[in-house]
Structure formats: structure tokens, C-alpha cells
Amino acid sequence: MSLTHMNELGYAKMVSVEEKKDTLRIARAIGEIVVSAETFERVKTGGIKKGDVLTVAQVAGIIGAKRTSDIIPMCHPLNLTGVDLEFNMIDETNTIQITAIAKVIGKTGVEMEALTAVTVAALTIYDMCKAIDKEMVIQNIYLAEKTGGKSGHYLRTKEN
Amino acid sequence: MSLTHMNELGYAKMVSVEEKKDTLRIARAIGEIVVSAETFERVKTGGIKKGDVLTVAQVAGIIGAKRTSDIIPMCHPLNLTGVDLEFNMIDETNTIQITAIAKVIGKTGVEMEALTAVTVAALTIYDMCKAIDKEMVIQNIYLAEKTGGKSGHYLRTKEN
Amino acid sequence: MSLTHMNELGYAKMVSVEEKKDTLRIARAIGEIVVSAETFERVKTGGIKKGDVLTVAQVAGIIGAKRTSDIIPMCHPLNLTGVDLEFNMIDETNTIQITAIAKVIGKTGVEMEALTAVTVAALTIYDMCKAIDKEMVIQNIYLAEKTGGKSGHYLRTKEN
Amino acid sequence: MSLTHMNELGYAKMVSVEEKKDTLRIARAIGEIVVSAETFERVKTGGIKKGDVLTVAQVAGIIGAKRTSDIIPMCHPLNLTGVDLEFNMIDETNTIQITAIAKVIGKTGVEMEALTAVTVAALTIYDMCKAIDKEMVIQNIYLAEKTGGKSGHYLRTKEN
Amino acid sequence: MSLTHMNELGYAKMVSVEEKKDTLRIARAIGEIVVSAETFERVKTGGIKKGDVLTVAQVAGIIGAKRTSDIIPMCHPLNLTGVDLEFNMIDETNTIQITAIAKVIGKTGVEMEALTAVTVAALTIYDMCKAIDKEMVIQNIYLAEKTGGKSGHYLRTKEN
Amino acid sequence: MSLTHMNELGYAKMVSVEEKKDTLRIARAIGEIVVSAETFERVKTGGIKKGDVLTVAQVAGIIGAKRTSDIIPMCHPLNLTGVDLEFNMIDETNTIQITAIAKVIGKTGVEMEALTAVTVAALTIYDMCKAIDKEMVIQNIYLAEKTGGKSGHYLRTKEN
Numbered sequence: 015m016s017l018t019h020m021n022e023l024g025y026a027k028m029v030s031v032e033e034k035k036d037t038l039r040i041a042r043a044i045g046e047i048v049v050s051a052e053t054f055e056r057v058k059t060g061g062i063k064k065g066d067v068l069t070v071a072q073v074a075g076i077i078g079a080k081r082t083s084d085i086i087p088m089c090h091p092l093n094l095t096g097v098d099l100e101f102n103m104i105d106e107t108n109t110i111q112i113t114a115i116a117k118v119i120g121k122t123g124v125e126m127e128a129l130t131a132v133t134v135a136a137l138t139i140y141d142m143c144k145a146i147d148k149e150m151v152i153q154n155i156y157l158a159e160k161t162g163g164k165s166g167h168y169l170r171t172k173e174n
Numbered sequence: 175m176s177l178t179h180m181n182e183l184g185y186a187k188m189v190s191v192e193e194k195k196d197t198l199r200i201a202r203a204i205g206e207i208v209v210s211a212e213t214f215e216r217v218k219t220g221g222i223k224k225g226d227v228l229t230v231a232q233v234a235g236i237i238g239a240k241r242t243s244d245i246i247p248m249c250h251p252l253n254l255t256g257v258d259l260e261f262n263m264i265d266e267t268n269t270i271q272i273t274a275i276a277k278v279i280g281k282t283g284v285e286m287e288a289l290t291a292v293t294v295a296a297l298t299i300y301d302m303c304k305a306i307d308k309e310m311v312i313q314n315i316y317l318a319e320k321t322g323g324k325s326g327h328y329l330r331t332k333e334n
Numbered sequence: 335m336s337l338t339h340m341n342e343l344g345y346a347k348m349v350s351v352e353e354k355k356d357t358l359r360i361a362r363a364i365g366e367i368v369v370s371a372e373t374f375e376r377v378k379t380g381g382i383k384k385g386d387v388l389t390v391a392q393v394a395g396i397i398g399a400k401r402t403s404d405i406i407p408m409c410h411p412l413n414l415t416g417v418d419l420e421f422n423m424i425d426e427t428n429t430i431q432i433t434a435i436a437k438v439i440g441k442t443g444v445e446m447e448a449l450t451a452v453t454v455a456a457l458t459i460y461d462m463c464k465a466i467d468k469e470m471v472i473q474n475i476y477l478a479e480k481t482g483g484k485s486g487h488y489l490r491t492k493e494n
Numbered sequence: 495m496s497l498t499h500m501n502e503l504g505y506a507k508m509v510s511v512e513e514k515k516d517t518l519r520i521a522r523a524i525g526e527i528v529v530s531a532e533t534f535e536r537v538k539t540g541g542i543k544k545g546d547v548l549t550v551a552q553v554a555g556i557i558g559a560k561r562t563s564d565i566i567p568m569c570h571p572l573n574l575t576g577v578d579l580e581f582n583m584i585d586e587t588n589t590i591q592i593t594a595i596a597k598v599i600g601k602t603g604v605e606m607e608a609l610t611a612v613t614v615a616a617l618t619i620y621d622m623c624k625a626i627d628k629e630m631v632i633q634n635i636y637l638a639e640k641t642g643g644k645s646g647h648y649l650r651t652k653e654n
Numbered sequence: 655m656s657l658t659h660m661n662e663l664g665y666a667k668m669v670s671v672e673e674k675k676d677t678l679r680i681a682r683a684i685g686e687i688v689v690s691a692e693t694f695e696r697v698k699t700g701g702i703k704k705g706d707v708l709t710v711a712q713v714a715g716i717i718g719a720k721r722t723s724d725i726i727p728m729c730h731p732l733n734l735t736g737v738d739l740e741f742n743m744i745d746e747t748n749t750i751q752i753t754a755i756a757k758v759i760g761k762t763g764v765e766m767e768a769l770t771a772v773t774v775a776a777l778t779i780y781d782m783c784k785a786i787d788k789e790m791v792i793q794n795i796y797l798a799e800k801t802g803g804k805s806g807h808y809l810r811t812k813e814n
Numbered sequence: 815m816s817l818t819h820m821n822e823l824g825y826a827k828m829v830s831v832e833e834k835k836d837t838l839r840i841a842r843a844i845g846e847i848v849v850s851a852e853t854f855e856r857v858k859t860g861g862i863k864k865g866d867v868l869t870v871a872q873v874a875g876i877i878g879a880k881r882t883s884d885i886i887p888m889c890h891p892l893n894l895t896g897v898d899l900e901f902n903m904i905d906e907t908n909t910i911q912i913t914a915i916a917k918v919i920g921k922t923g924v925e926m927e928a929l930t931a932v933t934v935a936a937l938t939i940y941d942m943c944k945a946i947d948k949e950m951v952i953q954n955i956y957l958a959e960k961t962g963g964k965s966g967h968y969l970r971t972k973e974n
Binding site: 659660664666685700706707709710713714717718721724725726727728729765766769770773774777778780781782784785788789790791792793794795796797808810812 | 820826860866874877886887888889925926929930936944948950951952957968970
Binding site for chain 4: 406446450456461462469
């Protein structure tokens, strides 16, 4: 099996997907940002105020999903039919876990859209907290699950 | 000290930086993507061919740096004066480590631009290898160093 | 009935439309910009020259319609199948009335695309005339009519 | 005095501003969206929840300000140094009044950026409420004040 | 037969294509850039190194194809299903010939996408070589072939 | 002298320009599109109507100039201070010659912006006329003149 993004001359290309079927495709990606105890508390309590960090990150993640084919060179442009994000505050480790779900009816999967949503949300949290915390780390970004298309259902089993 | 991105009503805003000085500001960010042994080998040997994965990721990282203020809501638009990326193949762990440097002469730092460059490069590697590897993980994205501006030189010391 | 753009946690999301049918959807939006008598005359007589204000506004409105999902966070990306604008010079009140029609075959309506076309056209007229007129007002932007989708035909009856 | 956006042949151009001075330029624009009593109540009470309509509109307005030169053809690209929005709930008329302030140190003013912020915020409120209200009207969008540049201080006096 | 991009008032519009059929549409465009002997040699030998000029041009061409409806005002947004480029080094004339193929299943052709891919690739080569060569010329950009849609198969016969 | 866009590892980078001076930089680029006699006549006579082909091309060229760093990977983002285009109808050869001038006060030249303006204008003419003419050719795109920066004044002498 070869890298599908390479043409015969070894150059990158946008893979042809004309012959794939239009099916409902859903992808769920996960990622996290580890912050200081103080930052964690700020984000958490800010969560009950208007305009808090997580709301901006939520909006950013959705916008990010829509910009995926603009910033990932070989990604196909897609008409996403739904995007949602969820934040999970893990107190023990001052970690904000981000889950994003992207959906489309199309010829190619939306893993990159879900992963981009998670990543842009994490970067947005970083941006809004960086004045008080320079030691944040974005980590553990991976595809958790996908359905639709020829390859069928994929559920990540490896612990991360 | 308060979260600078919040106005008095608790809403997010783009922080005013008119009174900051125009200085040379440089940021270096690091991140990595862990892949399977097979994928690692492919990317590595592809490295001697035209159009290899890392070259596309390099271009994507530079484009990503330029799109930072488009995808991170509170980021100031900046006229970046230089962006470069470097890939380090770590054989022991099948890890591709990505370093990005962003530069500007301006009123605000370029941490987000360097972090976005790293992230978009990692997502691009993910995109180009996902047909043969669904277990990849993007991790350890952080600010390694920054100079310029009032806060001066920052060098991350904490081991990651 | 709840706000469809909110998920269960109260966060904004891009609504899922996978189960909606692909139908022809058309929306017509209206808006206007009131200018000074002098500006009105300029725009009107400029209308017979190459490169006049309204032609640029027309192009801007079409481009604006295509950028709708880029600037309205929860808007679905759509492949518009047609966009047109029309300008109506109302002499009595020095008002330029703008009508935009947007069309798509898709799972979600194009109200926002028509409204964005009108708005961007009005802002473009403002931009091109602001050197001679600072008192312009953009007003009365609303959805005039829409067809397609489950909710069927909507025609605004309330006088505006 | 001629329309500055026209070249000698009558075509539109992006006006040359090389000889203008870099000064601090600030613009404040105002606009409003009139909604039904029910929608008004929803937006208002949603205002204490995470992810409410106004927070998304706030983020959209800031992003919109940054995209101004992308959507208004003759607008100069600018490195905005600050953008903020404020929402004022006017109970008597079920009106949400939006104020946006944009700032830059540059050769040209930021009226269009402030006006675009207001407009995009209004369109975003429209988008998020349109499932329950089709009769909303966006109105009274105008420049309230500007400072900086050769023309100096402008404060709109005409009642609107 | 009239110019389809004009409405009855003589203004430009985005042509309505709702009634066209979704068929596979492919377009192939060709163009070239003539460079100095020294530049030609550099690009050619650089072709075996990582990150060479042609690889960046290849990525740029693909990105350019995806941005077509962003930069060509009356172009319909399309979900391209495949894009590829090929470079042909013509020694006799120090010419780099660029061929781009774009594909979509849709209601309107992809000539503009293929032409934009060629053009952006040529501009990228220009950009990367301009420090050593100011006399380059981009030329002979045309549609070589198209299939799909009502007009059927078109193959350019005129020698260029 | 080496290709400035390559880092030591042979990868492409965005060249560092921090140490260059901010000077007024102007570039003039030229290009042309050759059309059929019938198309030429249409464009020419359309030139007196509202919304004609050349006006749309003019707007597109200006927008294109502003998008240059979005579509040319290694281009620095710049705050253009002026862009203008001019069309010259050459009857003898059914050729529309396009000249674009771009200006900036910055650390790097605007050749690519002027060239992109010409190219996007040509592609837009192509797009609007392609329903009646498939044999058009875009050709002779080159840098005619540039001033500013260390390299000083450049005026192309070679006949094209």
C-alpha cells in the first residue's frame, strides 16, 4: 500500500475521491491542554461568566473545523453538516480535555476536521491564558473514533 | 493580574496594544507527532524524494503561521517577517519532532504564530499518513523560547 | 422550542443537518443605505461610468455571500449555486435599496448568505463614499422571502 | 472633491496612502438588531449561561473586524491593535444595540473595521436566533465617532 | 448568445446553475514560466533535494485550486474531489511547463480551478527564484481539455 | 548566491527580513489575455455599461493583490498602501493588456502583489468570457518595473 497523497512522480497531490460513495461520515477527536493550577482555576470559574475562555475556544474550534481545507494542503474542501465540541475539566491534573465531533455526508472522512477543531480550540485557550501562564502544554491529540466510508467503524482501543 | 482578553463586562476582546513598543519579537515552539514504525520509515525514506511528506508539512506550517489571526479569535494580525521549521526524526520512539521559529517587528509577540506553525505541520503529517496509520498522536506542543517585548527573554526550563 | 445552536451544556454548536433533505433553497434579503443628497447624486451619475460604486458593491456582495460561513461562526459551509444583487435608487429619501438573492441545493437555507450579500454591498458603498459623507446610515436589513426546506415558503408581510 | 476610490479612467482603485502619517486611529460604530419579545428574552436570559448568543456574536465581531479588507474590496489591509464590542439590551423596544471600537496605528482609519464588527455581530445574532424568529431587522448602523488622521476628531451629532 | 455573467441590468452576477446536472467534470490546464539558464539549472538540480522549488509550487497550486472561488469573483464554490500538477522541464528554452488537472462531481466545470492551479504554481516559482532572476515570464496559460457537463468533451486543437 | 527561500537543510522557508529597512516600494507588472475577435468586441463595448467585465476584473485584481500572501506560500504578509490596475485594449491582436501597480512601505518588495493582481484580473476576464470563448490564452506576465529597497530601481528593458 502506498502513500495515497503521492502521484507517480513522488509529488504530493490531492487524492481523487470521485468514485467514493457519499455516505454519512463522523469523526471524533480528542486532545488536551495542561495548565498551571492557577490558570485551571481561572478557566473553571470563568466558566460561569459571560465570554469565558471555553466559549471562545468552542467558537474557535468550530471555525477551525470549517477552515481545515484552507490550512491542511491536501485536504478536500467539504460542506460540514455539523460540528460540536465539549470540554472536560480534569481537576487532578489541571487538564482541560477537548472532544470534537465533525460530520459530513460526502466522499471522504472528516478526521482532519475533528482534529483541527480540537487543535484550534486548544491553541485558543493557550492564547487567552498565555499572559498568566507560559508553561502550558498541548498534548494527546488523536482520533478517537470514526464511522462511514469503506473502512467502516474505527474505535481507538489503545490507551492514551 | 487579570485575564487580559476579558473586558470589564467579562466578554472576550482583542487586547489593546497601541502603547506597546515595536521591537523584534521571536518565538520558538516545539511539538511532535508519534507514528507507527512503518509510517516512520515511510516518512523518513520519503525524505529523499521530491514532494515528500515533510516538505508539504513545512509549507503548511509556514502558511499556518500566516493564518494564525484568522483562526485564533483574539490574535492580532501581524506582518510576520520570517518563519522557519525544522523536523527532527527520533528513531527510538518513531517520533517526528517539529520546531518552528516565527519573527516579527511589532507590538505583540509571535508565540501563537510559532505554535500554530508547529500544529499545522503536525496535522499535515497526520493527514498525509492517515491512510496507513490511524493511531498517530500529536503531543508535547509548547513554547520553548521567546524574546522581545517588555517581558524580555523566556526560555522554558521544565523538562517535557 | 429551544435555540438550535446550543448543545446540552449551553455551548454554541454548528447544528447537525445530516438528516435534512437536499432541496432547492432560495432566500431574498433587503437592506438600504441612506446617504446625503450629494453622495446620492454622485453614486447615481457614476452609474453610467466604468467602475462605478454600485458595480464594486455588486461584486463585493457576491464575494460576501461566498464568505458567509467564514465570518458567521455557526453557519454551515455551502456551495452556492447562484447569487445576484439589485440596486434601487430611491430619490425621495436619498436611499440606495439593495436586494440580494442567494440559491443553493442543500440541506440548509441561505438566509444568512443573502443577508450577508446585502450587508457587504452596503458596507462597500459606505467605504467608497466615506471620504465625502460621514453621516451615512445602513438600515432596514431583513429577510424578505425564502423558499425550500421543511418550513416551506416564507414571505415577510410586516411593513418595514 | 472627487470620489477618492476612482482612478482617472473611472475605475475603482485602492487609494494610495503612502504619504499619510502613522497615527493612532480609533473608530466607534453602532448598530442594532430588533427582535421579537420572545427572542429578546431568550438572548437576555441566555446571557448568564455559558456559550450564549452574545458571546458568540462578540467573537464573530472581532473576527469580522479582522476580515474587513478581505470582504470590502477597496479597504486597505491593517494590523488592528485592538477591537472590543459591547451589547446594550434595550427592553422597551426588544432591541440589542451593538457598539464596536477598533484601533490601529496606521495611515488610514478604521471606520470600516468598526462598522464591519457591528454588522457581523448583528448577523451572528440573527443566525443564532433565526430558528425562532424570522422577523428580525438589523438597523441604524453608523459611525459614531472617530479620531486620528488629518481629519481629526469626528463625533456624530445627528440623532439617529 | 449573451455573456452569462451579466444580469438584465448589465451587472455581474454569479450564474444560476441549480438546474444543471451533477456530473463528473474534469479540466486540464497548461501554462509555463520561462526563466534564465542559471535559474533553470537551479530549479532542475534542486529537484532532487528536499523542499525544492517545484514541490512548493505543487503544494501552492493545489492550495490555489481550492481558493479559486475566493479570488475569482463570479466563480461558484466547489468541493473539488481531486487536484494534481505535473512539471515538465524543457531544456531547449529554459521553460518549466506546468500542467494541472482538477476534478469535481458538480453542476459547473472546473476550468477556472485548473487554470488557477497552474497560475499560482507559476507565481510561486517566480517568487522563489526572483532573488536571482528578474526577467522571468509567465506565459501560454490556457485550457487544454475538459470533460463533463452539457457541452461535453473539449480538446484544444490550436497549437500554442 | 543561493536561493534565499531555502534553509540550510534544503527546506523552503519564509525569508527573514527583519533587518531590511522600511522604504516605499512600488512594483509594476504587466500581462495580457488574447481572446477571439467576438469576445474582444463584447468586452470592449461592454466597457460602457454598468458591471462590465473589466470593472469586475479590476476589483478582482485588487482583491487578488491583497490575497497574495495567502496563496503564494513563501510570501510575506504586507499592508499594501495602494493598488491600481489599467486595461489597454489592443485591437490589432484582440488582446487585453493589463497593468497593475502595487505599493507598500515595508521591508520587502511588492512584485508578487503586482503580478498576482495582473494574473487574477486575467483569470477573471477568462472566467466571465469562457461561455463564449474557450480558446483564450493568458500570456506575457512579467515584472515591468520596481523601485525601493536595497536593489534600487529596476526597469525591464528586454522587449517582450
